[in-house]
Structure formats: C-alpha cells, structure tokens
Amino acid sequence: xxxxxxxxxxxxxxxxxxxLKRAASRLEIARGTLYSKMKKYNIKRPAL
Amino acid sequence: MTSNIKLLxxxxxxAVRFFxxxxxxxxxxxxxxxxDGVEALKKLKAFPADIVITDVRMxxxxxxxxxxxxxxxxxxxxxxxxTAYGSIEDAVKxxxxxxYDYVLKPFDFDTIRRVIExxxxxxxxxxxxxFLGKEHRKGYRFENIIGQDPKMFEIFRxxxxxxxxxxxxxxxxxxxxxxxxxxxxxxxxxxxxxxxLIKVNCAALTETLINxxxxxxEKGAFTGAIAQKKGHxxxxxxxxxxxxxxxxVPIPTQISxxxxxxxxxxxxxxxxxxxxVDTRVICATNKDLSHAVKEKLFRExxxxxxxxxxxxxxxxxxxxxxxxxxxxHFLRKYxxxxxxxxxxxxxxxxxxxxxxxxxxxxxxxxxIVENAVIFCKGREIIPADLPEELKETxxxxxxxxxxxxxxLPLAEATMxxxxxxxxxxxLKQAARELDIARGTLYSKMKKYGIEKPHSGD
Numbered sequence: 001x002x003x004x005x006x007x008x009x010x011x012x013x014x015x016x017x018x019x020l021k022r023a024a025s026r027l028e029i030a031r032g033t034l035y036s037k038m039k040k041y042n043i044k045r046p047a048l
Numbered sequence: 049m050t051s052n053i054k055l056l057x058x059x060x061x062x063a064v065r066f067f068x069x070x071x072x073x074x075x076x077x078x079x080x081x082x083x084d085g086v087e088a089l090k091k092l093k094a095f096p097a098d099i100v101i102t103d104v105r106m107x108x109x110x111x112x113x114x115x116x117x118x119x120x121x122x123x124x125x126x127x128x129x130x131t132a133y134g135s136i137e138d139a140v141k142x143x144x145x146x147x148y149d150y151v152l153k154p155f156d157f158d159t160i161r162r163v164i165e166x167x168x169x170x171x172x173x174x175x176x177x178x179f180l181g182k183e184h185r186k187g188y189r190f191e192n193i194i195g196q197d198p199k200m201f202e203i204f205r206x207x208x209x210x211x212x213x214x215x216x217x218x219x220x221x222x223x224x225x226x227x228x229x230x231x232x233x234x235x236x237x238x239x240x241x242x243x244x245l246i247k248v249n250c251a252a253l254t255e256t257l258i259n260x261x262x263x264x265x266e267k268g269a270f271t272g273a274i275a276q277k278k279g280h281x282x283x284x285x286x287x288x289x290x291x292x293x294x295x296x297v298p299i300p301t302q303i304s305x306x307x308x309x310x311x312x313x314x315x316x317x318x319x320x321x322x323x324x325v326d327t328r329v330i331c332a333t334n335k336d337l338s339h340a341v342k343e344k345l346f347r348e349x350x351x352x353x354x355x356x357x358x359x360x361x362x363x364x365x366x367x368x369x370x371x372x373x374x375x376x377h378f379l380r381k382y383x384x385x386x387x388x389x390x391x392x393x394x395x396x397x398x399x400x401x402x403x404x405x406x407x408x409x410x411x412x413x414x415x416i417v418e419n420a421v422i423f424c425k426g427r428e429i430i431p432a433d434l435p436e437e438l439k440e441t442x443x444x445x446x447x448x449x450x451x452x453x454x455x456l457p458l459a460e461a462t463m464x465x466x467x468x469x470x471x472x473x474x475l476k477q478a479a480r481e482l483d484i485a486r487g488t489l490y491s492k493m494k495k496y497g498i499e500k501p502h503s504g505d
Contacts, residue, residue, distance in 0.1 A: 013454060026454055
C-alpha cells in the first residue's frame with residue numbers, strides 16, 4: 001500500500017526527534033507538504 | 049469444422065479484425081469482434097461466446113485484464129491470448145491467469161483452426177453429456193469431475209483411452225484432489241460398469257484385519273470368525289476394485305496383492321481352496337511410491353505391476369484457473385442442500401479464494417464454500433463469510449525497497465515502478481496492489497516520468 005508506506009516513512013524520519021524542518025529536508029519535500037501529509041495520515045508527536 | 053461455436057475476436061487494429069473475420073468466413077463459426085477489453089465485455093453481455101481470442105496490448109483495457117474479467121464473470125468461456133514474438137512473458141502470465149492457450153503473432157489461420165478444434169473437442173467432452181456408463185443407475189458422467197484447465201483435459205483424454213481396457217490404473221495426487229472421482233470415471237466408463245465397484249481404504253485397515261477384509265475368511269479361521277465371509281476381491285469379481293491409499297499396505301499383504309494381480313487367484317484366510325476372480329484393479333495413493341520402493345517400504349515388483357497406466361491429479365494450486373468454476377459449482381450444490389438463495393460469490397471473496405494455495409485441495413475448497421453458504425446472510429458470499437485464516441494467508445505480501453536516500457518522492461517512484469514491473473504493467477492490478485485509484489497512479493507515473501519499457505511489438 002503506497003499510502004501506508006508513505007505514512008510509515010514520514011513517521012520514521014520524524015522519529016529527527018520531530019524536527020519538522022530537518023524531517024522535510026531529509027524527505028526532500030516542502031515543509032507545507034509534510035504538514036499536510038501528517039494531517040492526512042494523522043501522524044502526531046507522542047505526548048511527552 | 050465446427051458448428052454453433054461463437055467466437056469473439058478482440059484486437060485494436062481494424063485491419064487485423066477484418067482479416068480475421070475474412071480468414072475464417074467459410075468455417076461454421078459465429079464471429080463477433082471488439083476493439084478493446086471494454087468493448088469486448090459489453091459485447092459479451094449480449095453475445096454468449098464460447099471462445100474469446102484477444103490481443104494482449106490494447107488501449108483502455110489490455111488483454112490480460114480482459115482475461116481476468118472473463119475468468120471472473122464467465123468462467124465457462126475459453127480464452128486464447130495473442131502475443132508478439134519476444135513477449136513470451138505475456139503468454140506465461142496469461143496461462144497463469146487461466147488462459148486456455150496462446151498463439152504467437154503473426155498468427156496463421158491453420159494455427160487458429162487447430163486451437164479452435166482443440167477447444168471444440170474439450171467442450172464436447174464437457175458439455176455433450178458423455179455418459180461413462182449409461183446403464184449405470186447413477187448416470188455417471190464427466191461433469192462429475194470439474195475442470196477447464198488443460199491439465200484436467202489431458203486427464204479426461206487419458207480416462208477415455210484407458211476406460212475400455214483392462215489395464216491396472218495408478219492414480220496419484222495429494223489428498224483432496226479427487227482421486228476417487230477418477231477411479232469412478234474409469235470404472236463407469238468400462239465394460240464392467242454394470243458390475244460393482246468395490247472401494248477399499250487400505251489405510252483404515254489394521255494389519256491383522258487387512259487379509260481377512262481383502263480376501264475373506266473361512267468359518268473358524270480365527271476367534272470371532274463365526275461364519276464364512278467373502279473378501280473385497282471376491283465381491284468385485286467381474287467388476288472393479290479401488291484400492292485407496294495403496295502405499296499404506298503392509299509388506300506381507302503386498303505379496304498376496306501381487307499374486308491376485310498376476311494370476312487373479314487367492315485363498316481366503318483359514319482356507320485351502322484357491323479362488324480365481326476377474327477383477328479390474330484401480331489403485332490410488334498420495335505417497336511417492338517410487339521413493340517408498342527405494343526405502344524398501346513398497347515392493348518394487350508390485351509397484352511396476354500397478355503402475356501400468358499412471359494418472360496424476362494436479363493439486364488445486366497448480367490449476368488455479370479452475371477455482372472460480374469449482375467454487376461456483378459448490379455454491380450451487382450447497383445452496384440447494386441448505387435451501388438458500390445465494391446468487392454469487394463477490395469479486396473480493398473470489399479473489400481471496402483464487403489467491404489461497406489450497407493445501408487441502410478441492411475437498412478444502414468444498415468445505416470452505418459449504419461453510420460460507422451456511423453463515424452467509426445476504427445474496428452473495430463476501431470476504432466476511434470466509435474464515436479468518438484464509439484471509440490472513442492471502443493478504444498481500446510485503447517486500448523490501450532499496451533506496452539511495454530516504455527521499456519521499458524517490459521512495460514513491462521506486463515503489464510504483466517495482467509494483468508495475470511485478471504486475472507486468474497491468475495498471476488496474478498495480479493500482480489495486482498499491483491501494484490507490486487508477487487515476488492517481490496515472491498522474492504519479494506522469495509526475496515521475498515512469499513509462500513502460502518499449503518491447504518492440
């Protein structure tokens with residue numbers, strides 16, 4: 001499943017310690033794109 | 049050549065369609081044509097084709113997708129695919145997906161005629177009520193054995209060839225493949241059809257009982273033998289005896305078997321009189337008897353004596369194109385028994401059945417469909433009606449992606465390309481595997497510049 005793979009990859013890269021700027025850079029996508037994909041796949045930073 | 053055969057020819061080139069129709073105009077064929085898979089499916093709603101001959105590479109819907117659709121909707125239609133030289137992988141893929149045969153481009157009409165003749169012969173066996181043993185009260189016919197796969201067709205031919213002889217037959221195959229049905233077809237197709245077919249499960253007989261069961265015993269032969277008893281061989285005199293699980297017969301009994309097979313003579317347990325019978329012997333086993341011979345578990349001379357005409361029943365996983373046919377047969381059978389009115393097996397449920405490997409073969413499929421019929425609440429069997437373990441084992445398999453960086457676009461493009469290659473660029477199937485809409489797949493292919501490699505046809 002492409003959506004599952006995309007969500008898994010984003011989650012993995014975010015776990016850059018949830019630094020969105022660095023994560024977007026590593027994933028080679030715009031930060032806005034990363035935001036919208038996190039929203040789409042409901043990826044949230046775990047509560048501290 | 050043939051009569052009343054309805055043929056649908058599918059090719060995107062108008063000239064090819066014209067020449068095809070012209071080339072076969074003198075044959076007793078009813079020919080319709082279509083320019084692609086979508087038009088072909090529309091035509092099939094009104095034109096009950098017996099045979100569909102389709103090109104593989106076509107716009108809108110390619111031949112392989114059309115083949116899948118036909119196997120799903122019209123499992124009785126014989127599909128032949130036309131592939132170009134150099135794209136033999138298309139032919140392999142088509143055969144795996146249930147095509148009856150393939151022809152290579154540029155085809156000549158002699159080849160096409162031969163294929164149609166072959167299919168017509170197969171249809172005749174399947175449909176023209178060839179009774180194997182008309183006099184028998186069961187009205188045994190080939191329809192009792194369901195299969196459209198070429199492997200099954202070869203078995204039907206072999207049965208027809210061997211049934212009228214007295215030759216000993218050894219039926220091999222995994223458990224649940226239908227070996228007993230083949231034994232019945234051989235017996236009821238033979239001149240002995242009005243005489244009994246005695247079935248013996250050798251695995252169910254203990255070593256102490258097997259001689260008495262097979263050859264009978266005299267009164268007082270052993271404790272409890274209060275009367276004379278005829279054995280299975282005697283009961284099968286002038287008929288046939290079916291020895292199932294012959295590989296489980298102990299060595300001492302194998303020697304007695306050899307004597308019956310060679311001379312037709314034996315003695316009852318506790319008796320001194322030699323009896324003679326005229327019995328046709330049909331054996332079956334799910335074991336590798338040649339291996340058992342090497343291991344000294346089965347007598348070599350007996351093996352050669354029973355292996356006169358070997359018939360191997362393929363496991364269901366090797367004839368998956370028969371799964372829809374069998375599943376629909378069992379659906380009708382068990383709906384009648386349970387007095388339920390279930391119209392069909394849904395596409396999603398059928399996909400699960402097709403993907404499963406059926407270790408228990410046809411018997412397992414029958415059990416699964418019977419179970420689904422019992423628990424089905426609606427008008428069609430859906431995945432929820434199937435056992436969980438069946439769905440779990442058929443779930444899409446995972447895979448590993450190798451990436452030079454963790455870039456999301458790179459991962460996406462790599463994954464799309466990999467799945468397209470694995471599905472032989474069948475966009476519908478690839479989109480389904482990737483869990484995205486076909487339109488989304490098109491736009492992503494465009495975005496990443498992914499194109500099918502030119503194959504030269």
